[in-house]
Amino acid sequence: MNYWLFKTEPDAFSFDDLLQAPNQTEIWDGVRNYQARNLMRDDIKKGDLVFFYHSRIPEPAIVGIGKIAKAGYPDHTALDPNSKYFDAKSEEKGESRWVMVDIKAYRRLKRVVTLKEVKEVSDLAEMKLVQKGQRLSIQPVSEYEWKIICELGGVTKL
DNA sequence: GCCAACGTTGGC
DNA sequence: GCCAACGTTGGC
Numbered sequence: 578m579n580y581w582l583f584k585t586e587p588d589a590f591s592f593d594d595l596l597q598a599p600n601q602t603e604i605w606d607g608v609r610n611y612q613a614r615n616l617m618r619d620d621i622k623k624g625d626l627v628f629f630y631h632s633r634i635p636e637p638a639i640v641g642i643g644k645i646a647k648a649g650y651p652d653h654t655a656l657d658p659n660s661k662y663f664d665a666k667s668e669e670k671g672e673s674r675w676v677m678v679d680i681k682a683y684r685r686l687k688r689v690v691t692l693k694e695v696k697e698v699s700d701l702a703e704m705k706l707v708q709k710g711q712r713l714s715i716q717p718v719s720e721y722e723w724k725i726i727c728e729l730g731g732v733t734k735l
Numbered sequence: 736g737c738c739a740a741c742g743t744t745g746g747c
Numbered sequence: 748g749c750c751a752a753c754g755t756t757g758g759c
Contacts, residue, residue: 584745609743610754633745692746710752712744741756747749 580718581621582628582639582706583680592629592641592685601682602646606654607662609675613715617649617676620717626735627680628718628726630706638689639726642735647679687731700725 583605585591595603608614622645629641652675655664667673695701705716718726727733 586745612754635747637746712753714744737759739756739758741754743754744752746751 652677
């Protein structure tokens with residue numbers, strides 16, 4: 578079992594949107610960064626748990642937990658000329674060079690854990706989230722960090 | 736293969 | 748909305 582953190586701008590797609598999706602499951606498409614893609618392709622497995630992080634808002638925060646419902650598979654939006662995620666290079670090749678996963682809502686945190694709080698906890702100082710210049714939209718989270726944040730979020734039992 | 740120009744991310 | 752930090756692109 579591995580743990581991850583996915584960033585999203587809630588104006589575009591929020592944890593509430595995931596809760597309201599059919600079967601509370603949605604494709605995680607549109608990732609166009611090689612590092613993030615490689616994590617989805619190689620390391621993210623069905624059943625892994627994911628912190629849902631809301632970025633680019635006045636108080637960025639971890640708000641919920643999702644579970645990987647389907648491991649990495651080709652992101653077909655790269656081949657769809659009508660998609661905002663269309664990728665000409667994938668089309669040239671005839672196959673998508675990008676990867677997506679399916680994620681299912683699992684648990685809302687009882688309390689959101691803000692970026693500010695994460696920065697204040699010395700045991701979380703190593704988290705990618707709080708490293709300077711870290712923009713990766715999909716990040717690994719250690720089991721230790723996972724537990725601390727669950728505790729801060731009021732989630733004691735998964 | 737270098738690197739300037741450009742585009743994106745995301746906290747503030 | 749600004750802008751620093753990054754990632755990608757493409758001419759050479």
